[in-house]
Amino acid sequence: MGLRKELDQKDPLAIGQELHQFAAQLYPICRSITGNGIRQTLAMIQKRIPLQTFEVPTGTAVFDWTVPKEWNIRDAYIKGPGGKKVVDFQDSNLHILNYSAPVRATMPLSALRPHLFTIPEKPDWIPYRTSYYVEDWGFCLSHNQMLALEDGEYQVVIDSTLEDGHLTYGEYFLPGRSTDEILISCHACHPSLANDNLSGLTVATSLAQLLSGNDLRYSYRFLFLPGTIGAITWLALNRETAGWVRHGLVLTCIGDKGQFHYKKSRQGSAEIDRVAAHLLRHTCESSEILEFSPSGYDERQYCSPGFNLPVGCLMRSVWGTFPEYHTSADNLSFIQPKQLAESLGLCAAILDVLEENQRYQNLNPYCEPQLGRRNLYRSTRGVALEAQINARLWVLNLSDGEHTLLDIAERSGHPFSVIHEAAQTLRESGLLSIASENRGPQEKTAHSASAESCGRSSRSR
Amino acid sequence: MGLRKELDQKDPLAIGQELHQFAAQLYPICRSITGNGIRQTLAMIQKRIPLQTFEVPTGTAVFDWTVPKEWNIRDAYIKGPGGKKVVDFQDSNLHILNYSAPVRATMPLSALRPHLFTIPEKPDWIPYRTSYYVEDWGFCLSHNQMLALEDGEYQVVIDSTLEDGHLTYGEYFLPGRSTDEILISCHACHPSLANDNLSGLTVATSLAQLLSGNDLRYSYRFLFLPGTIGAITWLALNRETAGWVRHGLVLTCIGDKGQFHYKKSRQGSAEIDRVAAHLLRHTCESSEILEFSPSGYDERQYCSPGFNLPVGCLMRSVWGTFPEYHTSADNLSFIQPKQLAESLGLCAAILDVLEENQRYQNLNPYCEPQLGRRNLYRSTRGVALEAQINARLWVLNLSDGEHTLLDIAERSGHPFSVIHEAAQTLRESGLLSIASENRGPQEKTAHSASAESCGRSSRSR
């Protein structure tokens, strides 16, 4: 394939700026786990990739959960004793406790206080708070804003609706030569928070654009969902076929300046886990591999014991560990074009490895083939391409139909790209053939009939 | 079960003092591998737990060994040239080479010397020496005592008997719901040595008292035996059923101030090995895990290749490595109430884990169950019990019928107790059921018929 090479031919700054501009377009929308905010968001993604959207009615049972009421909000504010708006939803959609029930009331400050949320340690930042499954209302504001509130009567208005409706999510399916799938999932439910998770949404969208038009070994499924309930809903509607996912990535918080973190799947040594670790080791100055834990984003659901899918989570800074997390400081300047472009590049490199990671068969397994007469070895006067030649020897030595190229890369210490190039050179020279056809994804045709058109999720309409 | 909790409700100092007082009662008795010393010792234990005693006749073949003659001693001394007793058994039973044949003779100092044992490096201490299988006689004394001996004729009296009789051991069987057994074994053959092994005898006795009256998953077998020959005899008499032992501990030298040492079983990763390591890691500031070796106490026999039982050895200071070992300095002040109580507490905790370490089944294995509506998850305003919630998520995620609670504790990094509590909470909420019934000990009923009454050793009478 070569997604990474395709990217490398473009101007990285331009790529990054394009990602950042898309994030800027999405930023003002007041998203939540249901409602028009996420619908608008998906519509904007639809302008870039042919996303299919799904509407699941309130009350639908999804495993242990129920699709909640749909929430929409038009306006919200608090007017102080002097009649002036002291907190205004129009200034920032973070001001509202997300999923607040409608309120229209007047009350003294003392009655209002339990409904106000601040961050005393960061007195200028507005926190992001939600109350999805306990009906409540409230406002989030900076601590300094709250300190300035005087005693007196306050008028509180939340012009929201919490009614039967739908949960909305988007899905983009790219069929490949195999019905085995690679899943890219990101949550699309957070309001004006940039790293969490406009970074994931924009990178996933660009990744999907990059993939389309390529000849793909795997089929790809991109999910843009409300966190937790969205993944649970998707899994409930696709329970029988979820097992087609052979590799998966949750993308979240990948636009900030932190180093990359990859959190392993529950399986712990799935191919995606090994691929991510390999690339982080070979391409990043510093990075960290985290063991699986049942805290986090939607990998929690994909990795629940009934599914146990090989889905990891790619992040830069880890959610919950940086001060800007879930505050108004996670804004458009907290994510940067350079970092967004790097994240896209890493995702592309991961997909490249997954696409190309196959088993090969050395066609001259008895002793080394004579590379010299094929001009694949150093000559007395030739320029010694030490790394390439060594990579060829490794590929020949380990291509016994058992080792994948990733196995060879890891054992030899070479980057996957060098091993893959060696394999291509040897294949062109007639020394190597693909051995994994009868093990890889392609031949798993038992379920291929139903994977036609744009994938199985269509059945869940 | 909750033995540890039961202990924690009591005054630890009182527990320790009770243990130390029992050790003080046992201290003066001149024990050996046979004879009235060990009989008296077992009789004193019998006042606390309904110990059954076994008498195996001299000459009985036990594997490669033969039950030796019974040794008893009334008195022993050396009178110097002036007629004064210079070494007197009545002062310390360590003065006699244990198992000394009877002697009544007069001899010059030069003839006596080869029969005298001292520790030149510790000139005030009396060594403990034995000669069980080579008939011999001798005296142990402080090096200073020996230096004070003048030339001349010495009268040597050892009023002992070495005759056909019996080897005596004690056994206490507590039936549980399963016939699978946990073995607690300690040697009871050392004379006035406190750490080695009155510490083991007293802690084992208290542990047995603590267990009785509880509803037990496992059956328990406590053995109080002469070292080596006692364990060999027990194994020979119980060869067919020794395999019922699923977990075992040899208790020795657990009253001194040293840090805990756990020596693994020959299997090396038996459940008892993992449980002990887990508890030492989580409950002790410092401790050490030792690999199995064929030197040591009766784990040597339990772990011989024909049996290969999962039996480890719990110690504080390791035998042979502390200067007081096998000397008169291993006295009642070398063991302390605090340490004895701690050791009992650790043993109780080990048994608690063994009793509770089961596999569970998440009853909602597809995605996370909704903890919030069961009040098992943080709410906007609730107090976040981070560790407990995280433990619940881990238990749910790994309760696939394959992982034990110990597996979950180790993978999550939580102490077993926290994981166990999470499992209980989830079970009460209907989210979890025990999955290990068909793997654990309970259902192994093939041999349960013969385990009635007080256990199979009764057949060896």
Place this chain on the structure above:
Amino acid sequence: MGLRKELDQKDPLAIGQELHQFAAQLYPICRSITGNGIRQTLAMIQKRIPLQTFEVPTGTAVFDWTVPKEWNIRDAYIKGPGGKKVVDFQDSNLHILNYSAPVRATMPLSALRPHLFTIPEKPDWIPYRTSYYVEDWGFCLSHNQMLALEDGEYQVVIDSTLEDGHLTYGEYFLPGRSTDEILISCHACHPSLANDNLSGLTVATSLAQLLSGNDLRYSYRFLFLPGTIGAITWLALNRETAGWVRHGLVLTCIGDKGQFHYKKSRQGSAEIDRVAAHLLRHTCESSEILEFSPSGYDERQYCSPGFNLPVGCLMRSVWGTFPEYHTSADNLSFIQPKQLAESLGLCAAILDVLEENQRYQNLNPYCEPQLGRRNLYRSTRGVALEAQINARLWVLNLSDGEHTLLDIAERSGHPFSVIHEAAQTLRESGLLSIASENRGPQEKTAHSASAESCGRSSRSR
């Protein structure tokens, strides 16, 4: 067996001097991958061991390769403008680009230059260069020699022949009780280079001498071959039976003062790999174990995926990493008697372990046997042979028919020799029997018929 003990009874210096003198005899010969140089070399080895030589005709197809033309050289020189020889093959056979086609020409210095090879960084050393598979000619000389060349016409003479002939190799087969084989292979194609590989040739020859006359468990096959093409030829001619090799060592660069390096076989944890690592750990102050890689000497061919034989490579300094490598500085003073003798000793120790590494069966597997009454244990007054007694206990404990003596040595931390001695003592006492007869090499008699006379290679004549 006890090869090492046999060596230890001799004067190590005398052994080393004998090895060095043999190297000195072989040093002047101009060897190449074919031709009279290697024939003379094998003839000199034949005076010491009954080596069988094989002649394989030019043009013979050997897997992906073809046996090349035979190369012989009588003389070569360059005469300068003044008519004086400025480079003379008679001074050093390294002066000729090995395998140079015949030349007789006059040319200006500018035309000659592309045929001259030097080492600018080591201006006094002559490099060793070859051009086996691309027909070419050239001279190697010191950089200072080249700098002294003046402009003018040069007369170039290479009196060589490159014609149809044979590839020659030598093989020495020592039959043992089993048809399973230990392979010792070394390349014999380098001209006047001492460490690479007269060190290997002389040590292998002495090792073969040391073995002969012993009662051998394994059969032994010594190969003296041209590098790469020789190993490929041998494997092609012995393809069906190559699998009889149970353990193998390539010997190269083992005469210099560097520490030992053992490069593992492709299998990575083959018995030879474990034996070499064990001995290096226990007998060398410093040494290094290298992972397998497909660069190196003839282990490349033995470890190609079609064969995947358990063949490692023993070196002191690693080829390519020391400045003298492939230069005139790899001369007779670069290898030393002491180091050659040490290398022979290590090889002997490796073979000793392979011969003696068997599984034993404890004949008293239930509890410890009573060592005391067999005088195998410490008595009250006996000298405590702690290590030996501990080794006996380990051997008894792990001799369950599953663990080899090497397994026991590794788990116990004792050197193999101590464990082996303990096993012999216990066997003599009737406590142990060999268990591995039905797993070891002896009974693999399916292919034994064809292994008669001096081995299967005879069929390839």
